[in-house]
Amino acid sequence: MTTLAATWQTLRDNFSPLRYPNFRLYFGGQAVSLIGTFLQVTAQAWVVWQLTHSEAALGLVGMLNALPLLLFSLYAGVWVDRLDRRKLLIVTQAASMLLAFVLAVLTQTGLVQIGHIYVLSFLLGAVAALDLPAQQAFLGDLTGMAEVRKAVNLNVTLVQVSRIIGPTLAGTLVARIGAAPAFWLNGLSFLAVIGSLIIVRAVQQQAKPRANTGQLKQIAEGVGYLRSDPRMVDVFLLAILQTFFVFSIIINFLPAVASTLLNGNAETLGLIMASSGLGALLAVVVIVPLAQARKRSGAIMLAAQFVLAFCLTLFAHSHDVGLSMTALFMISVGATMVLTMTMGLVQLMSPQAMRGRVMSLFIVTTIGTQPLAALWIGQAGQLMGVETAIQVNAILLAAGAVLMLILRPAILRHEYGHAASVQPAVKADGIEGQELIAKRTQADEAPAL
Numbered sequence: 320m321t322t323l324a325a326t327w328q329t330l331r332d333n334f335s336p337l338r339y340p341n342f343r344l345y346f347g348g349q350a351v352s353l354i355g356t357f358l359q360v361t362a363q364a365w366v367v368w369q370l371t372h373s374e375a376a377l378g379l380v381g382m383l384n385a386l387p388l389l390l391f392s393l394y395a396g397v398w399v400d401r402l403d404r405r406k407l408l409i410v411t412q413a414a415s416m417l418l419a420f421v422l423a424v425l426t427q428t429g430l431v432q433i434g435h436i437y438v439l440s441f442l443l444g445a446v447a448a449l450d451l452p453a454q455q456a457f458l459g460d461l462t463g464m465a466e467v468r469k470a471v472n473l474n475v476t477l478v479q480v481s482r483i484i485g486p487t488l489a490g491t492l493v494a495r496i497g498a499a500p501a502f503w504l505n506g507l508s509f510l511a512v513i514g515s516l517i518i519v520r521a522v523q524q525q526a527k528p529r530a531n532t533g534q535l536k537q538i539a540e541g542v543g544y545l546r547s548d549p550r551m552v553d554v555f556l557l558a559i560l561q562t563f564f565v566f567s568i569i570i571n572f573l574p575a576v577a578s579t580l581l582n583g584n585a586e587t588l589g590l591i592m593a594s595s596g597l598g599a600l601l602a603v604v605v606i607v608p609l610a611q612a613r614k615r616s617g618a619i620m621l622a623a624q625f626v627l628a629f630c631l632t633l634f635a636h637s638h639d640v641g642l643s644m645t646a647l648f649m650i651s652v653g654a655t656m657v658l659t660m661t662m663g664l665v666q667l668m669s670p671q672a673m674r675g676r677v678m679s680l681f682i683v684t685t686i687g688t689q690p691l692a693a694l695w696i697g698q699a700g701q702l703m704g705v706e707t708a709i710q711v712n713a714i715l716l717a718a719g720a721v722l723m724l725i726l727r728p729a730i731l732r733h734e735y736g737h738a739a740s741v742q743p744a745v746k747a748d749g750i751e752g753q754e755l756i757a758k759r760t761q762a763d764e765a766p767a768l
Contacts, residue, residue: 326609333608336470341519342461348515349477352412355508357485359419361592362493362501363436365585366426368574370433374705378697380440381571385689387444388451388682395449396679397537404457404675409516411450416509418443423502451686452679459666459674460521468611468663475659476603479651482596490589541676544669550617551668553730555684556723557620558661562685564716565627565654567692568634568709569595569647572700579705581640594644598651606652607659616664617730620657624720627653631713635706658685 336342367380399407422439425431458470489501545551573595577588610619627650634646662681669677699708723730 329608329612330605333469333472336462336466336473339462341521342470344515344519345461346477348512351511352508353478353481354485355505357481358489358501359505361486361489361589362498364574365493365588366498367433367436368578374575374700375697376433377571377574378693380436381693382690383437384440384444385686385693387441387448389687389690391445391448392452392679392683392687393538396452396676399452399456399675404453404460405516405521407453408457409513411446412509412513414446415443416506419502419506423499423506426502427499451682452675455666455678456674457521467666471663471666472603472607472659476600479596479599479603479655482599483593486589486592490586493585538676541673541680544673544677545680549729550733553617553727553733554661554664555681557657558685559688560624560716560719561654561658563688563692564712565650567689567696568712571693572696575700575705580638581643587640591644591647594648595651598648599655602652602655603659606656610656610660615733616660617733620660621720621723621730623653623657624716628713628717631709635709635713
């Protein structure tokens with residue numbers, strides 16, 4: 320097989336989870352819901368900026384949204400392993416829909432204040448503390464562990480497509496009509512994913528509560544499993560670098576960039592957010608599958624940190640919309656590549672009955688660091704200015720990569736293979752788990768694309 324043909328086959332195989340009807344149905348519902356989510360994310364960020372014109376307020380909203388992930392996700396992971404994840408997701412999606420409608424009413428009536436957004440951000444984060452680990456573990460329930468990395472890639476692809484469409488629509492809506500329609504549309508979009516969850520069926524290996532085993536002990540089991548594998552530790556560290564020094568800017572700081580550095584409005588914000596989504600889309604559709612095909616992907620992910628530091632420096636000093644969009648495009652390519660690959664590896668290396676707990680640990684140590692990251696970037700922007708704050712993050716990102724290279728050089732040698740060779744603990748899930756996956760495959764398998 321020629322190199323070009325092998326590359327095409329690798330990219331094509333990335334879509335193999337779509338063979339499963341249940342995954343396709345859930346994927347379609349998520350497609351509608353995620354566009355609504357990014358409508359709200361963009362519109363809410365602009366409302367916060369218009370109410371306060373404060374970088375610190377943008378950081379505080381991000382902190383309050385992520386704080387519940389830090390506080391509650393470890394305990395949520397235990398319940399994600401115990402409960403029916405499909406039913407759990409129906410509840411969390413309904414709660415998110417209700418919160419979107421509350422914000423829509425407050426904005427529509429002109430009553431919205433920054434305090435309302437603070438409270439709603441915290442409540443939405445509390446829902447996400449249960450929803451995010453459940454969503455990630457649910458992907459494996461739909462496709463089985465042999466396909467889970469590809470399912471994660473497709474899910475992230477969907478997120479990035481939504482990051483292109485949602486912000487672009489939100490920028491136009493907010494600039495020409497107002498923010499309230501974006502919040503109403505987001506609330507309605509949850510009906511699509513709730514409908515899909517009511518219909519789909521998934522095979523889940525639920526963890527049964529054991530006598531004399533409390534939640535803290537079960538959490539400790541997850542921590543012990545993480546500490547036992549140096550490769551997993553390195554994966555976590557790489558993901559933390561992304562979320563703290565890169566995604567804190569992409570998620571929390573772009574309204575300040577659009578207004579202060581680019582002298583723009585809500586449409587400018589929509590454009591630069593869309594360019595970020597386009598870069599991330601390229602990463603998950605093309606770059607991630609090719610990088611995952613190489614065993615020593617740890618070296619690839621570490622090298623990406625230095626490229627990201629350079630692109631952040633370019634972004635920090637740009638006052639041109641086109642140049643800023645190009646720099647942010649490249650930043651999103653690298654950051655999304657690393658985060659997607661680490662998320663897939665965590666799923667792949669985790670024992671079936673412990674995936675909820677390990678994913679909750681991943682969320683706590685990555686997304687859960689966002690309260691600190693959001694406060695840091697907000698305060699830094701307020702004290703030093705937007706340009707300097709981004710530049711400092713670039714320097715710290717490069718320094719973190721250098722420290723990993725010095726203190727954990729084995730990352731350059733780590734090999735991450737396929738499901739059969741990644742981790743003995745995965746094999747130790749037993750015959751019962753394998754039989755469950757076999758039943759799901761027989762029931763759901765459809766002709767390949």
